[in-house]
Amino acid sequence: VLRAHILPLTNVAFNKSGSSFITGxxxxxxxxxxxxxxxxxxxxxxxxxxxxxxxxxxxYGDKIVTGSFDKTCRIWSAESGKCYNIYxxxxxxxxxxxxxPQSTSIATGSMDxxxxxxxxxxxxxLSALTGHAGEIISLSFSQTGSxxxxxxxxxxxxxWDMRSYKRIHTLIGHKAEISSAQFNWDCSLIASGSMxxxxxxxxxASGRCIATLRGHTDEILDVGFDCTGQRVxxxxxxxxxxxxxxxxxxxxxxxxxxxxxxxxxxxNPQGTxxxxxxxxxxxxxxxxxxxxxxxxxxGHTDEIFSCAFNYEGNxxxxxxxxxxxxxxx
Numbered sequence: 001v002l003r004a005h006i007l008p009l010t011n012v013a014f015n016k017s018g019s020s021f022i023t024g025x026x027x028x029x030x031x032x033x034x035x036x037x038x039x040x041x042x043x044x045x046x047x048x049x050x051x052x053x054x055x056x057x058x059x060y061g062d063k064i065v066t067g068s069f070d071k072t073c074r075i076w077s078a079e080s081g082k083c084y085n086i087y088x089x090x091x092x093x094x095x096x097x098x099x100x101p102q103s104t105s106i107a108t109g110s111m112d113x114x115x116x117x118x119x120x121x122x123x124x125x126l127s128a129l130t131g132h133a134g135e136i137i138s139l140s141f142s143q144t145g146s147x148x149x150x151x152x153x154x155x156x157x158x159x160w161d162m163r164s165y166k167r168i169h170t171l172i173g174h175k176a177e178i179s180s181a182q183f184n185w186d187c188s189l190i191a192s193g194s195m196x197x198x199x200x201x202x203x204x205a206s207g208r209c210i211a212t213l214r215g216h217t218d219e220i221l222d223v224g225f226d227c228t229g230q231r232v233x234x235x236x237x238x239x240x241x242x243x244x245x246x247x248x249x250x251x252x253x254x255x256x257x258x259x260x261x262x263x264x265x266x267x268n269p270q271g272t273x274x275x276x277x278x279x280x281x282x283x284x285x286x287x288x289x290x291x292x293x294x295x296x297x298x299g300h301t302d303e304i305f306s307c308a309f310n311y312e313g314n315x316x317x318x319x320x321x322x323x324x325x326x327x328x329x
Contacts, residue, residue, distance in 0.1 A: 001299070001324050005029065010052045011306050012319040015061035015078070018310025021317050022064055023325050024051040030066045032078060035315060035327060042081030046074060053096045057103040063120070065106050067094030073108045075120060085123035089116055096138055100145035100162070107148055109136030115150045117165065127165035131158060138180050142187040147204075149190060151181035157192050159207065169207030173200055180222050184229030189246060191232050193220035199234045201246065211249040215242055221263045226271040231288065233274060235265035241276050243288050253291035257284060263305045268313035275316065279303035283318045297328055 005025035014021045020041060024030050030044040030051045044051075044066060053067035056078065063084075064076045073087040073094055092112035099106055105126060106118045115129040115136050134153030141148050147168065148160045157171040157178055171181075176195035183190055183204070190202040199213040199220055218238035225232055231252065235241045241255040241262050260279030267274055273294065274286040283297040283304050297318060306319035316328040 001326050005031065005323055008321045008323055009306065009319040009325060010050065011054050012308055012317045012325055013055050014308050014310045014315075014317065015056045016058040016311050017061065018312060018315050020061075020078070021308070021325075022054050022056065023319060024054040024066065026050045028068075030054050030064065030076075032064070032081065033325075035310070035317075038327060044074070044076050044081055044083070046083055046086075047072070049093075053094060053108075055097055055099060057099040057120075060103055063099070063103065065097045065099060067097040067108050069093040071110070073097060073106065073118070075106065075123075085120075087116075087118045087123065087125065089125050089128070090114065096136065098139045098141055100141050101143065102145055105162075107139050107141070109139050109150060111135040113152070113154075115139065115148070115160075117148075117162070129158075129160055129165060129167075131167055131170075132156070134177070137178065140182050142183055143185065144187075147187070149181045149183065151178040151192060153177040155194070157181045157190065157202070159190070159204065171200070171202050171207060171209070173209045173212075174198070176219075179220060180224075182224055184225040184246065185227060186229060189225075189229060191223045191225060191246075193223035193234060195219040197236070199223050199232065199244075201232065201249070213242075213244050213249060215251060215254075216240065218261075221261065222265045224266055226267045226288075227269055228271065231267075231271075233265045233267065235262040235276060237261040239278075239280075241265050241274070241286075243274065243291075253286075253288055255284070255286045255291055255293070257293050257296075258282070260303065263303075264307050266307065266309065268309045269311055270313050273313070275307055275309065277304040277307040277318060279305075281320070283307050283316070297326075299326060300324070
C-alpha cells in the first residue's frame, strides 16, 4: 500500500516496462514511483489545481505529461522530475491527455470543448481542434499516430487527421454523453461507450455505425478492445461488465459479482484476463472465456476508479478514493 497523496488520487499509469508508475491527485501533484520497491522517486510539483490526467510517452517512458484543472498541461522528465514545458491555451479544465506514438506531440482534451495538439520539443501549440459542443472526455491516437479520436459530452465521437488537423468523420448515433472511445489494434474499428447504456462499433474508413451492443441497464462507463481487436469489453454503472465478439457482436461472457458501479475495464496485454475496478472498493480479475471471477483484490477502503496492468501482465496497480494506490503481484 502506497500512501500516495494527502488528497484523493485521480489516475494511475505504468511506463511500458512496468518499472515505474505515476499517480495524479487532487493535491495538485503527480508522483513517480518505483514499482518493485514502492519508493517515491519524484513529486512533480507546479500545477495550481487538481492534476487530473497523466501519461507516460510509452514505449519510451522518459517523459510524463500532466493535465490539470488549472487549464495547463506540463511535460516532465521521468528521470529527473524536471518540468520541460508548460502549455497554456485551454480556457477550462484539462481532463484527458495523450502522447502520439512517436512522442513528438501531445493531445489534450478539455471542458472548453476543444482538443489541442502541442509540439513536445518546441513547446508550442500546433492546432486547436474545434467542433465539439461539449466537454472532451477521452482521447485515443491511432497506432501510427496519423489519426486521433475525441469523445465528447455532446453525444458524438470525432475522428481527426493529424496531418491537416481536419475532421474526417463525426460518429453520430448515441443518445447521451460518451464516456470512452477506442480504436482496435489495426484501427479498422472504433468502439464508443455512452451514458445511453449502449456500446457502438464503427467502421473507421466510412464512419458508419456497424453494430450497437446492448445488454446493460445503466450507463456504460468504459470500453476497450483486446490486443487483437477481436473482443470488446464494456463496464457499466449497472454493476456488471460484458465481453462481446467484435466480428459477430455476440455476447461472449458476462462478469457478475461487483456490488457497485464499474468505472474501468481492461484486458491484460496477453488477452487472457480481464480486470475491473469498482465503487465497491474492489478490483476483480475475470476469465474472459467463461466470465468466472478468478480473484478479488481487496484492501482499499473506498471506491477504486483506476487500474492498470504492466506490459508483462504480472503486476497491477489500483488507485482509490482512499488516497492510496496498491501494487499487486
